Amino acid sequence: MNKNIFGEPLIECSKDPLTGFFRNGCCDTDDSDTGMHTVCVIVDEEFLTFSKSVGNDLSTSIPEFGFKGLKSGDKWCLCALRWKEALINGYAPKVLLEATNEKTLEVISIDDLIKNSYTK
Numbered sequence: 001m002n003k004n005i006f007g008e009p010l011i012e013c014s015k016d017p018l019t020g021f022f023r024n025g026c027c028d029t030d031d032s033d034t035g036m037h038t039v040c041v042i043v044d045e046e047f048l049t050f051s052k053s054v055g056n057d058l059s060t061s062i063p064e065f066g067f068k069g070l071k072s073g074d075k076w077c078l079c080a081l082r083w084k085e086a087l088i089n090g091y092a093p094k095v096l097l098e099a100t101n102e103k104t105l106e107v108i109s110i111d112d113l114i115k116n117s118y119t120k
Contacts, residue, residue, distance in 0.1 A: 002027075
């Protein structure tokens, strides 16, 4: 069973849109997930624009893959290195810590995740 960054059971990130490498709503991962889709984020317009500008267009629909495109406010399992790239450039989306996979800690510090956590 995958655990979150606190070593607790990983909670769901999003079923609508359906996210995760395995499209099960969670940021689960294994060795087949070379992109490490492990950071549960809430996207905003600034992040989506930045992401598109660096070649990762998450806002455009791709019907043949069942992808509607993301809009501001959507939750999504983002690749850990994509989140880190956004952080370095000042566009990191907010993180749902309990839904972020502990594998993320291999490339991103827990402090950076906590500083950018979503709070209600």
